[in-house]
Amino acid sequence: MVANRGEIAKRIFTACRELGVTSVAIYSDADAGCQWIQSADEAYPLGGTTAAESYLDMQKVIGIAKANGVEAIHPGYGFLSENAEFAEACSTAGIKFIGPSPAAMRLMGSKASAREVAQQAGVPVTPGVDGAGKSDGELQQAADEIGYPVLIKASAGGGGKGMRVVESAGDFLGALQSARSEAANSFGDDHIILEKYFTKIHHIEIQILGDEHGNVRHLFERECSIQRRHQKIIEETPSPTISDEVRLEIANSAVRLAQSAGYFSAGTVEFMYTGDGNFYLLEMNTRLQVEHPITELVTGHDLAQWMIKIAAGHTLDVSQESINQRGHAIECRVYAEDPAQNFLPSIATASLVEFPVMPNVRCEVGIATGEAVTPYYDPMLAKVIAFGTTRQEAIGRMILALKQTIILGLTTNIPYMLDILQEAHFQAGETTTNYLAEQFDGWAPSFETSDTDLLAIAAVELLSTGNVQASGGGETKQSFDPWNEPTAWRNR
Amino acid sequence: MKFKININGTEQEVNATRQGDQLTLTKPDGETLTAEIVQNNSGKIVLNLDGRLLQIAGHKNGDDRQLWANGRMLAYQRIDETAAGTAADPGSLSASIPAVVSEVLVKVGDAVGAGERLILLESMKMIIPITAPADGTVTELMCAAGDSVAPGVPLVIISD
Numbered sequence: 150m151v152a153n154r155g156e157i158a159k160r161i162f163t164a165c166r167e168l169g170v171t172s173v174a175i176y177s178d179a180d181a182g183c184q185w186i187q188s189a190d191e192a193y194p195l196g197g198t199t200a201a202e203s204y205l206d207m208q209k210v211i212g213i214a215k216a217n218g219v220e221a222i223h224p225g226y227g228f229l230s231e232n233a234e235f236a237e238a239c240s241t242a243g244i245k246f247i248g249p250s251p252a253a254m255r256l257m258g259s260k261a262s263a264r265e266v267a268q269q270a271g272v273p274v275t276p277g278v279d280g281a282g283k284s285d286g287e288l289q290q291a292a293d294e295i296g297y298p299v300l301i302k303a304s305a306g307g308g309g310k311g312m313r314v315v316e317s318a319g320d321f322l323g324a325l326q327s328a329r330s331e332a333a334n335s336f337g338d339d340h341i342i343l344e345k346y347f348t349k350i351h352h353i354e355i356q357i358l359g360d361e362h363g364n365v366r367h368l369f370e371r372e373c374s375i376q377r378r379h380q381k382i383i384e385e386t387p388s389p390t391i392s393d394e395v396r397l398e399i400a401n402s403a404v405r406l407a408q409s410a411g412y413f414s415a416g417t418v419e420f421m422y423t424g425d426g427n428f429y430l431l432e433m434n435t436r437l438q439v440e441h442p443i444t445e446l447v448t449g450h451d452l453a454q455w456m457i458k459i460a461a462g463h464t465l466d467v468s469q470e471s472i473n474q475r476g477h478a479i480e481c482r483v484y485a486e487d488p489a490q491n492f493l494p495s496i497a498t499a500s501l502v503e504f505p506v507m508p509n510v511r512c513e514v515g516i517a518t519g520e521a522v523t524p525y526y527d528p529m530l531a532k533v534i535a536f537g538t539t540r541q542e543a544i545g546r547m548i549l550a551l552k553q554t555i556i557l558g559l560t561t562n563i564p565y566m567l568d569i570l571q572e573a574h575f576q577a578g579e580t581t582t583n584y585l586a587e588q589f590d591g592w593a594p595s596f597e598t599s600d601t602d603l604l605a606i607a608a609v610e611l612l613s614t615g616n617v618q619a620s621g622g623g624e625t626k627q628s629f630d631p632w633n634e635p636t637a638w639r640n641r
Numbered sequence: 642m643k644f645k646i647n648i649n650g651t652e653q654e655v656n657a658t659r660q661g662d663q664l665t666l667t668k669p670d671g672e673t674l675t676a677e678i679v680q681n682n683s684g685k686i687v688l689n690l691d692g693r694l695l696q697i698a699g700h701k702n703g704d705d706r707q708l709w710a711n712g713r714m715l716a717y718q719r720i721d722e723t724a725a726g727t728a729a730d731p732g733s734l735s736a737s738i739p740a741v742v743s744e745v746l747v748k749v750g751d752a753v754g755a756g757e758r759l760i761l762l763e764s765m766k767m768i769i770p771i772t773a774p775a776d777g778t779v780t781e782l783m784c785a786a787g788d789s790v791a792p793g794v795p796l797v798i799i800s801d
Contacts, residue, residue: 605695
């Protein structure tokens with residue numbers, strides 16, 4: 150069973166099917182009738198609309214699993230994927246959790262304890278201080294010693310929540326208060342840590358696979374420096390920045406860290422690379438990552454399948470030497486949001502959804518024509534992944550693939566990503582985590598119109614396109630309807 | 642037909658007509674571009690402009706428009722002429738429900754009498770005729786057999 154939704158649920162159903170494992174979908178009321186559910190062998194309603202009422206409700210999830218004889222649960226990413234309590238609840242219910250052990254999750258899920266493990270394993274960490282049990286005055290003094298700019302971040306955090314960059318000593322206490330309250334609200338834990346903040350950094354992460362018999366391998370790096378407000382949107386592998394020596398050094402550090410933590414299943418060790426050969430641990434993500442497909446394309450290993458096989462007790466019977474990077478892969482995350490309006494989510498119904506079918510392009514899609522983007526879940530619609538023998542070839546193929554991706558009725562970030570892919574610094578591989586802020590602040594789409602555009606505009610007005618929505622009201626119809634809710638069905 | 646659009650605050654007039662499977666755009670300088678309508682179904686339109694194929698998909702929500710044309714997205718608004726006080730062409734006839742054009746019985750220039758059947762639409766397995774409201778001449782024909790048509794989109798114009 151997959152305790153998740155959208156593209157990642159579909160991705161894991163496919164892995165199950167390839168392994169001959171029966172797959173089970175669960176879905177909230179808001180997702181009833183969505184196409185991704187139909188990729189599973191069985192589907193059961195979870196009820197509820199918000200994440201808390203549905204995909205985050207452990208009792209409901211485990212209840213449905215037990216009632217239907219589910220043997221294992223894959224949590225995907227987000228929702229319950231890094232929740233050690235859920236992993237424990239699964240095992241109490243006699244269900245295998247497809248992921249690391251609760252102990253490893255707890256150890257690596259907390260930035261503070263991950264730092265300690267890293268220091269013992271000889272993995273570089275950023276100069277910094279754990280805020281647990283320290284007074285505001287002590288923390289101010291620690292920040293002064295580290296030297297500004299200083300980063301305050303939530304120990305339990307992720308996705309940029311509870312994070313503050315403090316430029317000078319005078320701003321420290323105010324930022325500390327707001328970071329603490331944001332951390333408490335988002336994660337139920339106001340435990341924060343202080344770190345030296347580097348201004349020019351690359352986000353490099355290492356994919357790890359480990360089995361329950363002590364074998365740990367790395368599947369090389371991904372560079373994820375193209376971020377908007379700490380949210381990755383374009384990822385690639387290999388990194389255009391690091392040398393082969395640094396690549397191996399970082400990868401071996403990640404393996405040591407995973408071994409010290411007794412880690413098994415898929416995991417990702419995130420590092421910041423400061424461009425001078427130095428790298429520091431950021432955190433470990435104890436789950437399958439959104440951007441895992443680029444690693445799959447360059448190494449040929451199926452990470453979703455490996456997670457299932459490892460959970461079934463299989464040995465990771467591949468040598469480190471046999472794992473190679475071949476060619477170049479890029480992923481673009483398609484979000485229902487408007488980059489020209491502060492990345493405001495676009496909550497509406499898609500009147501047309503079409504993804505390209507072309508060689509060396511893989512599309513992981515969580516939306517279909519007629520389906521709505523609701524305010525309840527993450528507005529990521531799909532991932533477009535392109536492979537090429539060289540970086541240039543992969544970029545060219547990605548540009549073509551995004552141009553051939555049609556999503557109408559919603560505003561998406563596709564035009565924004567197309568402009569990034571064609572920008573000189575990106576093309577040269579000069580991408581730090583400040584790249585978007587430096588190059589794309591105040592971005593707006595092009596409004597130039599050619600004669601053929603006017604002809605196309607005339608065609609939309611004069612011919613029926615089949616995408617006409619009722620005018621007037623302005624409210625789009627929600628995709629779910631309590632009177633039209635499908636009941637549980639089985640597909641044998 | 643002439644209509645106005647608003648692209649990022651700039652108003653622009655578009656003058657275009659459809660005769661059967663030909664779509665003609667008249668530019669402000671009087672020059673015309675005529676394209677053949679190759680496909681108009683399942684949400685996609687394909688035009689052939691002197692051998693060049695234009696792939697088009699459009700979305701309408703009230704006055705808001707979204708256009709995907711050959712890999713490029715464009716958002717704009719149609720400016721509602723009727724709201725601005727100009728009445729819609731009184732002789733324009735359209736479907737009242739989504740339908741498919743099954744037969745076009747007249748051509749441009751034909752004289753027609755009141756009640757004469759001009760176009761046959763098919764919807765939910767029913768044939769729905771569009772008939773002339775009064776005696777007149779067919780001046781514009783904006784659909785062809787096989788087209789999916791939306792309610793309110795003009796299909797034929799009759800003038801006296």
